[in-house]
Amino acid sequence: xxxxxxxxxxxxxxxxxxxxxxxxxxxxxxxxxxxxxxxxxxxxxxxxxxxxxxxxxxxxxxxxxxxxxxxxxxxxxxxxxxxxxxxxxxxxxxxxxxxxxxxxxxxxxxxxxxxxxxxxxxxxxxxxxxxxxxxxxxx
Numbered sequence: 001x002x003x004x005x006x007x008x009x010x011x012x013x014x015x016x017x018x019x020x021x022x023x024x025x026x027x028x029x030x031x032x033x034x035x036x037x038x039x040x041x042x043x044x045x046x047x048x049x050x051x052x053x054x055x056x057x058x059x060x061x062x063x064x065x066x067x068x069x070x071x072x073x074x075x076x077x078x079x080x081x082x083x084x085x086x087x088x089x090x091x092x093x094x095x096x097x098x099x100x101x102x103x104x105x106x107x108x109x110x111x112x113x114x115x116x117x118x119x120x121x122x123x124x125x126x127x128x129x130x131x132x133x134x135x136x137x138x139x
Contacts, residue, residue: 008060015053022049056120062134068113075100075111104133 022045029038074080077087077099087094104110114132122129130138 008064012057012060015049015057018053019049022046052120052123055123056116059116059119059134063113063116066113066134071100071102071111074102102136104136104138110134110136 022042025045026038026042029035029042077091077094078084081087081099082101087099100111102110110133112132114134118131122131
């Protein structure tokens with residue numbers, strides 16, 4: 001837990017530092033009257049950095065705020081599950097996505113914590129599709 005927390009905290013601090021650097025770049029362009037640099041370097045940097053990395057930070061905080069113990073419990077064969085007792089008698093017939101009541105799509109259907117690296121890589125490689133959604137309507 002602590003290694004994951006340190007890594008994500010480092011990413012958040014690094015993105016904040018990068019955003020400060022981008023803002024300084026924009027202020028320098030305005031101060032020196034370099035309007036081409038402002039419009040064609042600073043503004044695209046802001047759109048890209050705040051869009052991609054800002055979303056990454058939001059996803060990190062959303063993942064931190066979800067009670068994964070409860071979600072994993074929802075995706076197991078237990079008395080509270082709608083598939084009980086059939087899932088207990090025939091465990092090979094049920095996958096996590098079958099037992100999960102959230103129905104978000106993906107491999108875990110929302111009941112298992114997603115790999116954020118894969119999610120962020122797929123933003124660039126497969127936009128509009130999410131393998132392991134955190135919340136309904138993420139894709």
